[in-house]
Amino acid sequence: MPTPVQRIDFGGDYNPEQWPEEVWTEDLHLMKEAGVTMVTAGIFSWAKVEPRPDEWDFGWFDRVMGNMADAGIDVCLATMTASPPPWMSHRHPEILPVTAEGRVMHPGSRQHYCPSSPVYRSYARRLVERLATRYADHPALAMWHIGNEYGCHTKQCYCEVSAADFRRWLHDRYGSVDALNDAWSTAFWAQAYSSFDEVLPPRSAPAIPNPAQQLDYWRFSNDALLGCHLTEKEALNEITPGVPVTTNFMAHHKPVNQFEWAGHEDVVSLDFYQDPHDPRTHLHAALTFDLMRSAGGGNPWMLLEQAPSAVNWRQRNGPKPPGAMRLWSWQAVAQGSDSVIYFQWRQSRGGAEKFHSAMVPHGGTGTRTFREVCELGREPGSVAELAGTRVRQPEVGLVQDWNSRWALELEARPSTALQQPELMLAHHRPLWEANVPTDVVPPDRSLSPYRLVVVPNLYMMSEETGRRLTEYVRAGGHLLVSFFSGIVDESDRIHPGGYPGPLREVLGLRVEEFWPMAARAKQPVRGGPVGETEADLWSEVIHLEGAEAVARFSGGELDGLPAVTRHVLGAGTAWYVGTRLPNAAMRSLMDSVREGAGVEPVLPGLPAGVQTTVREAPGREDGAGSRYVFLLNHGAGEAEVQLPYAATDLLTGRSVAAGGRINLEPRGVAVLR
Ligand SMILES: [Zn+2]
16 A cells, blocks of 8 residues: 655645636745645536536646646645536436435535436546546646545435446345345335336335335445446546545545445545534544544544634534644544645635635634644644554454444334444543543454454344454453344344344343333443443343343332343453443443453553554664654643653653653643654
């Protein structure tokens, strides 16, 4: 895998087509002032480079590319296919996506194309071939940015073209209509098909559409989007085989199976938009950044978009207070990013995102945002040696699976309040608070790097995954599983023999009955490291079959029944959490579990809110400068950290002796060598 960046790149989405060319000259000066080393350009340029079908105008973009080359700024060049020009849907209205209700999504915004459309794909491929041929040897071209935020708006399309494509996909998956009937449990509600020709997308229906059909539609739609992506990637690989490619993923993004897609990227990249109004925004970031790094096999990834300050698309869009943008940018680097790139360079005068902040705000250079951008822009240069280093291999693996999420979040479950992002966060947060680094991995990834594997609410699980988790524990691994895991197979059919099917042996228990709780209801739970607490959301009737109860429900219908259990199997231990514990109790439980597994924090005894991570230079393990420790103060107050080793802060140049102290202001950052 090529490493496209040899420094911590700094820059933004550059959209010069929104401005007259005299502004471009000022852009160049200001980019220098801000320390910009990379722009990602051309994302929404299709209508300007191909104003009429097969009529091309690349002259203006040649000048943009030339300007960047002259300024020594790398271009992450977008393939320009994210928003087709109006002429395309005027000429070919069949490319427009259709909702499950049959409503056509019209042009006038963005991403108005059916992912299965051969018309769209062929126009997109022709454009990509033009671009790649024209700029193949351009000195500014550093990498390709394919599409943009796939599935951000058009997640699924239900048009006739998609329906036909779905039938082809089903034929490939199942081979025969009998196999499809079996997988989809179509004996229920008289849904049996006699031919693939009768099968439709799960369009709006009088009652609950077949859940297996809906699940397959998520899978199919992911594949359709990936098909668009690979169509473009194939053209690029033919014309510019040495230029790395990426596409920008989004946080908690349901339509795109990022573990699968990451295998097609030369470098994984992410758009992440913190919510300054959300006190947990850095926790969402921590989970997402760990996922990005893990999806890319631990290699450096790229933060390809973030806001310099406010966004414009939430209900209430708070600005990032002073220092927050710097702290959250460094958080990405601390968790493995080799870039800090924003949307966008210059704030738009018009259009849907004119209130979205930019590196150069409406108020120009005399603004706090521009000052903070320039201040941060000077810092990555002082830590260029970080580029290419890897976050030290975590000892905890947190399991996440897109298939399970697609199934879990369908309707007609015991509780529709189970939403995977929140459930994942509830398991990642106690590890983050303890400064324990965590990978986020799919269920089929090797578990051998991990002393502890955490499986949050993995509703859908294959027999094979159950077997692997059982063997992992038997061989000495430590496992923590949360409720409503191992319930259904890959076709959303209940595993036979009682819950939790393939996990019964490793957990040493049987769940007889789900007892999801009413909104705002609480259930006291007592025992062991959980102490005395009140759970919510979920409870259930657990029968011990080899496991011991660590904590029990107290009061109510389930009084005295197990809530948290532990099972020693072979050389390992498996824990089970049959309810949702509040964070403090979850933290206490997780501390106990990981201490039993021998998992240590990066630095012990840090003040609350201080995050620490380690990046290491492979091959330089024993030399000076081989190890970089990040300290990030997310807390509201000043924090003092005692260092067990001598170090130099690369941002201030200050040295600290072993046993010495570092003071971090609120939102303060230190990068220690
Ligand atoms: Zn369609």
